[in-house]
Amino acid sequence: MTLLWLAFAILLLPALWLLVAPLRRAAVVRRAQADFEANDRTAEQNVAVYRRRLASLEAARDRGEIDATRFEEDRLELERSLLDDTAAQARSPLKPTASGKLAVPVVMVALVVASVFWYRLEGAEGDLEIHRIQQSVMNDPEASLPVLIQRLEEQAARQPDNPNVWRSLFPLYRDSGRAAEADAALTRLLELEGREPWLLAELAQLRYFAAGRELTEDVQALVDEALAADPGQPTVLGMLGIEAFEQGDYEVAIDRWRRAIAGMNDPDSADALREGIRVAQQRLGITPESAGEGPGIRVRVSLDPALAERAGEDATVFVVARDTAGELPPLAVVRTTVGELPTTLVLDDGDAMAPMARLSQVDQARLVVRVSVSGQAEPQPGDLWGRREAVPVGEPEEEPVEVVIDRVVE
Template sequence: MTLLITVIAVLLAAVSALLFFPWAGRPAVDRDTLNRAFYHSRLRELEEEKIPGRDEMVVELQQSLLADIPEQLPAKHRPFGRLALLPGVILLAAVSIGAFIKTSSLSHVLEWQQVTQQTPALIQRVMDPDAKPLTMEEMARLGLGLRTRLQDDPQNAEGWMMLGRIGMVLNNASTATAAFERAWRLAPDNLDAKLDYAEVLTRSSDAEDNQQGEKLLREVLSQQHTNIRALGLLAFSAFEQQRYKEAIGAWQIMLRLLPADDERRAVIMRSIAQAKVESGMDNAKVAVKITLSPQAEKALPEKGIVFVSVTDGVSAVPVAAKKLPLGHFPLTLTLDDTNAMMPDRLLSSVRQGIIKVHISQAGTPAPQTGDWTGQSALIQFNASTPVEVEVSQPQP
């Protein structure tokens, strides 16, 4: 800004000098002076030539000079002084400065300089959990200051992440998306950067953005199966795209992971209920009645874990599973979508399958020597009719 003002001042001085220049020469020669000069020059020529009839020519020259004299001499005007141009210079400066102030957004530039000076203090307040929260205006100022800093330090992934979060607070989707994308590309292995970028993509109105966001979320879940934030974002995206079963599955897994006293459970349960209403589906249930063969009853350990799983009859990977401590038999229980193993593969999506029961002495899902197992045939599920499974096979 200082350099710009200096350049403007130099240019104004140069223009003022050009304004004075035409008046810097000698004053103009009047007509009488020119006639006298011409008369004396001609006399000198006549004296040098020594031609006959010189006297007559001198008289004639004098008569011509007298004839050229006007009857009334014009009044001499005093030429203007240079100070008379001073108002023009002042007017030029005023117009130039006014045009600069009007078109240069000087107030915005001064405000920007003030914001850049406040940025360190605002960042400190954001990082301090005990500090007073920033107002929306202060958030906007911090965003402007961060953009200025990132121009000088474009490789600062943490700075881009902070700018993206400010964009979300200010409901500026374009700023948030661009900032989070930059942070993710600078630090592709940073889990927070990937989740931040995935969040703005899943909230976008563009279908391609949604697909890319879900791809990033599945990459996170492939590394961390119990990441609550990734599950929540995936459930939100599925719900928005009317994939209600997948959304319910993700929320059900979250319910299993969250502590019983977590405040988010109530919100998740309301979301599940809303998804069921929107989809028009009932919570599918499979009732199972477990009995023991005489041999299994005699060999039953005092302590153990009962594992009950449901497969679709095609893949050995369970669709749903449930475990409970060993108790009295016959034992009746139910499985539903809350027992699903994956959010995009719910029990309500399966119409037939096989029920498997495993009584483990060591409490591990994989059968070991001394454990007892049993399974049903491939049957059609009917919530009103329990599926009977007899545990009769010892594990060698």
């Protein structure tokens, strides 16, 4: 933290210099202004112009071109104009160069205090401390998971309103088998972050396993709330797939696991669900699917450089294969991120969302690639997308089909 505050001090130095710099030139500027005012002949020039115009008016009157009434009106207008010009040139006396110098240190102190106060209020000092603790424990050969939890708990006591400290503690509690503490951390996180679908899903899953894989009323309420906000929430769908599998409803389990895979970011979790699908298929007496086997499409996805600034590296990318007629559910769905682009993917039956809609059932497919800036499964204005029509379904070893994300959803 010392280095951080030192960096802030270095950044403040230019700002303080800009406040002091005008004082160094105050004497030079005052002398220049005084010389200008002493040599200014604008007033004399205005009087000379007035006299020339008045003489012209008098000559016009003497020649009979204007009468006495018109002469008086024009003369009054000239005098009024002269008064306006001279009044505009009236100047207040120049102040001494030392005038106002005391305000500069006051403003400098106020700037430093305001900057520190603003950072304390809006900055990420607490997050930096959490990161520092995590790094120090990881780099300490004698440190352990209980040590990390203890130090994070100390931070939770110091900054209870920082959601990142609870976000760091929750998985540690969960992986340590401390379900009650994990539940409390998630509950606090929900209070701070709002009832986000992924948080509701994590809490539902935690309580589901804590209750011995029983779908209690409390768990069901969390599931319903999460799915109402996000029907494709993968954690909830994965848990519901487990519930269906244990009840012997293997077709429902397969359907829920496929839908969960379509929305997952974690490849390991997706592979575990695919293995569960194969087990469920075996129990149904059908030939299990093998990811990467059978006909499919090899696709290379890239993002148009002109749209690169519209989405962050963590933005979700959906690669979807559909039948050309648009009559079936998605035939295959693969999920990646903008940070992985450009990338080459293989879509096959292992990426299907429903048993009745697979790539192996069609000869051609329509590829749609969408960057979900909002993270939602449904297209939203501002999302980026690209597509290819009538792509042949064949051996995945063939040359990849190029799809460029080059359009914006209006």
